[in-house]
Amino acid sequence: MQVRFSSNNESLNVGDGDDPGDFTNSILDINPFYKEAHIIGYDPQAYPIRWTRFEATVGGLNGNTKGRFGFRYYVEGAGSNGLGSGVGIDSVAYIGKN
Numbered sequence: 001m002q003v004r005f006s007s008n009n010e011s012l013n014v015g016d017g018d019d020p021g022d023f024t025n026s027i028l029d030i031n032p033f034y035k036e037a038h039i040i041g042y043d044p045q046a047y048p049i050r051w052t053r054f055e056a057t058v059g060g061l062n063g064n065t066k067g068r069f070g071f072r073y074y075v076e077g078a079g080s081n082g083l084g085s086g087v088g089i090d091s092v093a094y095i096g097k098n
Helices: none
Strands: 002-006 025-029 068-072
Touching: none
Parallel strands: none
Antiparallel strands: 002 025, 002 068
8 A cells, every 4th residue: 555645736647557647756655565464474564454553744845735645555466366455544634734
């Protein structure tokens, strides 16, 4: 699961497959190396098997910036072969910094 940010607020380019479109700023990537927790036991870098809280910070912006967040569930070789069967998002909150 990737959380991405696009500062191109007016764009409709959400990407396809390997292309993240205008969501080029990756702010969180959960399990980027596809470690499998059920095979190797507990590994904090593996995808969690329980509801887990994650936090991410958007940085590098100059002043007030309009943008959009994207949640990208991306697994190479996913599908009926058993890689990447699903993901759930319980809640999302954006807290601006004053």
